[in-house]
Structure formats: structure tokens, C-alpha cells
């Protein structure tokens with residue numbers, strides 16, 4: 125399902141790394157499968173796929189149906205791993221614009237059985253808060269929510285993270301002032317046993333979902349952290365989840381799968397002096413996946429002064445801004461293109477009357493009749509060639525199309541690769557001790573004793 129072309133990165137691997145890595149990658153893979161590597165108490169992201177909990181998937185789907193029937197907006201409050209996965213999948217699988225029959229209009233009012241006082245309009249939007257510190261954003265968000273039927277999903281494993289914590293204070297007060305059944309409208313996703321959110325949920329009788337102890341934030345998208353908001357957006361979470369299950373089985377049982385080849389090459393490039401990896405995409409709806417990938421790779425590998433710095437580029441947009449640097453700046457960048465074989469860009473460039481005589485004023489007669497997919501393919505191949513010629517090792521990951529199953533598989537693929545990456549670098553890929561330092565300095569300034 126995933127194809128990996130590495131030939132444009134072959135010349136950039138230092139000669140002494142061209143042989144011999146195979147055995148090390150295989151050992152890292154075996155340690156991951158056996159649960160004997162560093163941080164093996166954090167392998168819940170593999171455990172949940174090995175024994176799928178269909179009852180949980182059903183419960184989340186049913187709760188999502190209730191929210192879709194009753195809410196105009198599900199407001200998800202969370203940051204980092206408690207936000208990026210849901211945002212990535214929803215962005216990737218939702219249409220760019222609402223279809224005409226899902227916009228808010230008098231025709232699409234949905235009556236609620238047994239409660240005529242409460243009516244809602246059209247598709248439930250999933251919005252986010254608590255993923256940054258902008259007070260302007262929150263104020264404008266609350267103004268936008270005025271008069272709408274709102275549910276809230278507060279997502280925090282620790283329950284004490286500052287950004288979602290302060291957003292939830294504000295939103296909770298707002299909800300309490302507007303909805304008599306406020307406690308029924310707030311759903312908490314948090315630790316099973318401890319933490320501030322767990323305690324508050326018990327006191328208020330909020331409904332809760334558990335983030336298992338063995339699943340770290342950045343590996344939690346296929347747990348209730350990601351699955352509830354994703355289900356509310358209308359995505360089939362069963363297909364998403366089982367796409368990941370299938371990819372796990374494929375990687376675990378295939379002899380030297382593409383995941384191992386990709387992990388090997390990333391490590392070889394790291395050891396050959398490259399310092400950053402660009403994940404270059406052409407489909408804008410994959411930008412969220414790029415942001416999720418940045419956290420997964422940055423937090424997992426960036427330790428002991430090691431790791432490739434992960435950066436996502438959206439092409440061709442960024443070819444008009446970062447393209448110059450990628451082509452001719454410092455030669456420390458490695459690049460991985462992530463593309464879709466079938467990107468849905470069938471729309472064709474129209475012919476103009478003057479095209480036949482090559483006199484059309486825009487000078488674009490040469491693309492008339494071609495589809496956007498044809499043009500994107502030329503841009504992809506041209507960019508890969510130019511960047512490799514300019515001194516950037518290029519790899520190319522391609523997936524057939526953008527759907528639930530493929531995306532679930534891709535999520536697992538990237539998780540498996542980064543776990544191997546951590547083991548190859550000799551670090552624990554599942555902790556993140558460095559993120560505490562800025563918090564200490566910030567809290568000191570805010571007067572926390």
C-alpha cells in the first residue's frame with residue numbers, strides 16, 4: 125500500500141554507512157516487537173492495535189452520533205498530542221468546503237426527538253481551543269459560539285497543562301452560564317486514575333474516556349483522544365483504526381518492510397551529517413498530518429543533541445517562499461515527499477480560443493486540456509529532480525489515495541518508523557524530558573510556588 129522510492133537519496137549516504145545497517149535496523153525492529161527496547165512501558169499504541177477493542181469503537185461512534193444530533197459545534201480543548209492527531213485526520217478527510225446541503229439554512233434544521241425547544245442546523249463542526257495562548261482567539265471563538273448548541277471535549281492526560289487548562293476555565297464558566305445540562309455536554313478524556321481533570325470530572329459527573337497509562341500523547345490519535353472528535357467530524361473511525369491494524373500486521377510480518385528501509389535511510393542520512401528532514405506535501409489537507417508528524421518526530425528523536433529536525437512544507441505554495449533555500453541554502457536538509465497516487469484533481473485547464481495559434485495572452489496554451497493532477501505530477505517530479513541535483517537527498521513515500529483506511533495505515537507507518545529511529549539513535553523515543561524546561565521558567569514568571 126505504501127511505496128517508497130529512495131534512489132534520489134542513495135548518493136548522499138556516507139560510504140561507510142552503505143553496508144551493515146540492515147542488521148542494526150532489524151535488531152531495533154525485533155526489540156520493538158518483543159517490547160525489550162527503551163521505554164517499552166509506552167507501547168500501548170501497538171497494544172491497542174494487536175487487540176482491537178470493538179466495544180470501545182462502538183461506544184465512541186454512538187457518543188459521536190449523539191453529539192452530531194445535538195450539537196452545532198464540538199469544541200475540543202487540548203494541546204500537543206491531545207490535539208494534533210484529531211486535527212490532522214479531520215483536516216485530511218473532510219471536504220475543503222461544506223457541501224451545499226450541510227450549510228446552516230432553514231431547510232436543514234434537524235428537530236430533536238423529545239426536545240422541541242432544542243434545534244440545530246446542519247453538520248456539527250469540530251473546533252479547537254487550548255492549543256495556544258491567544259486570548260483574542262478565545263474571545264472571538266466564544267462570540268462565534270453564542271446562540272449555538274455546543275458540546276465540549278476537554279482532553280488532557282495530565283489535566284494540568286497550562287494552555288488547555290486556562291481555556292477550559294473560561295469555556296466551562298461560559299457553558300455553565302448558558303446550558304442547564306452543561307455537565308452532560310462536557311466530556312473529559314484523561315488519565316484513568318489521577319490528575320486534576322479526573323477529579324473535576326468525578327465531582328461534576330462529566331462523562332469520561334480514558335487515556336491508557338502506556339500511551340503517550342503523541343501516540344494517542346487512535347485512542348479516545350483522537351477518535352471521539354474524529355468520529356464527530358463524520359469520519360468512519362472503524363476503517364481508520366483497522367487501516368492501522370492492517371499496517372501493523374504488514375510491517376510486523378513482512379521481511380524488511382518499507383518502514384524499516386525508511387528508518388534505515390533516515391538514520392544513515394543523520395549519520396552522514398544531515399540535520400533536518402522536510403516532509404514535503406502537495407495536498408493542502410495533509411498540512412495537519414504534517415503538524416502531527418512534526419510533534420511525533422521532534423519529541424521522539426530530539427534528545428541528547430541528536431535527531432533530524434522535522435519541518436513540513438506545503439508545495440507548491442512553499443516553493444515560492446522556501447524553495448530558494450531548499451535549492452541553494454546550507455546543505456543540511458534531507459527531504460521526504462509524501463504524495464497521493466490518486467489525488468482527485470481531475471479538474472482540467474480550459475482551452476481558450478487563441479490557444480491553437482499559441483497567441484493566448486496568459487501564455488499557458490501548453491497546459492490547456494491537462495488536469496490539475498497532471499500538473500501536480502510534473503511539479504512533483506520536477507521538484508524531486510531539482511532538489512536532488514541541488515544536493516538534497518530525496519525520498520518519496522506514495523500512498524494510493526486519501527481515505528480512512530490509508531490514513532490509519534500511514535499513521536501507524538510513521539509511528540513504527542520513529543520508534544525504530546529512536547532505537548537507532550540510542551535514545552528513548554517515548555519520553556520528552558526537554559519540554560519541562562520552558563514550563564519551569566514560564567511558571568516562575570507567573571508566580572507559581
Ligand code: PA5
Pocket residue numbers: 203204205206279280281282283284285288340341342343423556
Ligand atoms: O506528547 C506529549 O506527551 C505532549 O506533547 C502532550 O501531548 C502535551 O503536552 C499535552 O499534554 P496533556 O495531554 O497532559 O495536556
